[in-house]
Amino acid sequence: MKNKLILILCLLLITAMVLSSCASPSGDLMKGIISKNKDRVPESMDTELNQAILNFTWNLFKESSENQGNIMISAPSAYFALAMTLNGADNETKTEMLKALSADNITLEELNTGLNDWMTLMSKNRTAKFSIMNSIWLREGFNVNKDFLQTNADFYSAYIKSLDFDDASAPDEINKWVKDATNDTIDKIVDEISDDLIMYLINAIYFKGDWKEQFSPNKTREMEFNTPTGKVKTDFMNRRGNIDVLKLNDITGAILPYEDEQFAFIGLLPAEGQTPKELIN
Numbered sequence: 268m269k270n271k272l273i274l275i276l277c278l279l280l281i282t283a284m285v286l287s288s289c290a291s292p293s294g295d296l297m298k299g300i301i302s303k304n305k306d307r308v309p310e311s312m313d314t315e316l317n318q319a320i321l322n323f324t325w326n327l328f329k330e331s332s333e334n335q336g337n338i339m340i341s342a343p344s345a346y347f348a349l350a351m352t353l354n355g356a357d358n359e360t361k362t363e364m365l366k367a368l369s370a371d372n373i374t375l376e377e378l379n380t381g382l383n384d385w386m387t388l389m390s391k392n393r394t395a396k397f398s399i400m401n402s403i404w405l406r407e408g409f410n411v412n413k414d415f416l417q418t419n420a421d422f423y424s425a426y427i428k429s430l431d432f433d434d435a436s437a438p439d440e441i442n443k444w445v446k447d448a449t450n451d452t453i454d455k456i457v458d459e460i461s462d463d464l465i466m467y468l469i470n471a472i473y474f475k476g477d478w479k480e481q482f483s484p485n486k487t488r489e490m491e492f493n494t495p496t497g498k499v500k501t502d503f504m505n506r507r508g509n510i511d512v513l514k515l516n517d518i519t520g521a522i523l524p525y526e527d528e529q530f531a532f533i534g535l536l537p538a539e540g541q542t543p544k545e546l547i548n
Contacts, residue, residue, distance in 0.1 A: 294428065294429060296405070296411070296416055296427040296428060296429055302420050302421050302424060303417075303421045309383070309384035309385075309387040309388050309391075310384050311384075311388070312381055312384065312385050312388075313377070313381055315372060315373060316370070316373060316377070316378065316381040316382075316385075318369075319368060319369040319370045319373060320342070320343070320346060320369075322369035323342060323345075323346055323367075323368055323369045324342035324343075324346075326369070327340060327342050327345060328340065328342070328547065329547055329548065332543075332544045332547045332548065341472060343399075343470075343472060344470040344471075344472055345470075346368065346382070347382065347386075347399070347401060347423065347470040348401075348468045348469070348470045349364065349367070349368060350368065350378060350379070350382055350423070351401060351403065351419050351423050351425060351468050351470075352364070352468055353365070353368070353375065353378070354375070354379070354415055354418045354419060355412070355415045361375075365378075379418065379421075379422040379423075380422065382422065382423070383421070383422040383423070386399050386423070386424075389529075393527055393529070394476075394526055394527040395474060395475065395476030395477075395525055395526065395527035395529075395530060396450070396473065396474070396475040396476070397472075397473065397474050397475075397476075397527075397530075398448070398471075398472070398473045399470070399471075399472050400424075400426075400448040400470070400471045400473075401419070401423045401424065401425040401426070401468075401469070401470050401471075402425060402426040402427070402428075402444055402448075402467075402468075402469045403419065403425050403426075403427040403428075403466065403467070403468050403469075404427075404428055404430055404441055404466065404467040404469070405427070405428070405429045405430065405465070405466050406429075406430070406432045406464065406465050406466065407429050407430060407431045407432070408429075409429070409465055409466065411429075426444070432460045432464060433460075433462075437460055438457040438458060438459060438460060441456070441457050441467065441469070442454060442455045442456060442457055444469070445469065445471060448471035448473065449471050449473050450473055450475075452473070453471075456469075474530065476525040476526060476527050476530055477525065477526045478523060478524075478525060478526065479523075479524045479525060479526050479528065480506065480508055480523075481506075482504040482505070482506050483506065486504070486505040486506060487502050487503065487504055487505065488502070488503060488505065489501065489502055489503070490502075490503045495542050495543075495544075510522070510523070511524075513533070513535070516538070517537075517538030517539075517541075518535060518536070518537060518538060518546065519535070519536045520533060520534060520535040520536065521533070521534050
C-alpha cells in the first residue's frame, strides 16, 4: 500500500445562500478581507464536535458503501466543504444542514471555531507533509454577502474568486488551484462547467508520510487477494515485527503508524465469507 494519500472533494452549491443586494465583482474576492483568527491560539476539539464528526463519517461511509466497485472517500473534506456552505444557509436549509452534519446541538459559531482549531492543530508542527486548503469559486455576477466571505476567511482560510464560468479557460484556473493545493498530484477535477452551475466549494487535503517501520521493496511479492468477485494476483508489501492488532468478534484489524504518530493507517479484515459491504452494514 502506498504511503501517500491525496483526498479532494468538490461540492456543487445547491442550497439556498444568503445574498447581498450588489453584484459580485470579477476576480479575487478576498482582497481587503483579512482573517480575524490568524493570531488565535487553537484549543483541543470539543467532545460534542468530535462525536458529530465521527457520526457524520460513519453515516457517509455507510451510504457510500452502496456504490459499486472500490470506494475512496474523505469525510473531513466533505465536512469542511459543507461547513463552508452552511455559512451561507438560513432557516430550514440551515437546520437540515446542521442535522446532516450531526451537529444539531452545536451552534454555527461553535462549529466554525472548532473546525478552525482542528484545521490549525492538524497542520501544525508536523513531520509528515500535511495541508488542508479550501476554495470557493463563484459564477461572475452572482450576488454574495460580504459576511459569507468574511466568515469563510476567518475560519476556513478560504480562497474565494468570482470567475466567468462561460470562459473556456475557467476550468483550467480551477484545476491549477487544485494542482497547487495537492503538490502537483491531482491536475484536473473540472472538465467543463454547465450553464446552471453557480458555485464550486473545494477542499483539498494533502498527506505524505513515511511509515514508522519501513517496508523493504525487496520483500514485496505477488500473492492472491480475495475480492467480492473472486481472487486476483497483486503485489503485497511484507515485513516482520511488532504490530498493533484490533479484534472485535470475527473482525481483525491492524494499525500501522506513520513516523509522525499523529497519523496511522488502519486496515480491517472481515470475517471469512463476509464482504466489506456486509461488514459495514
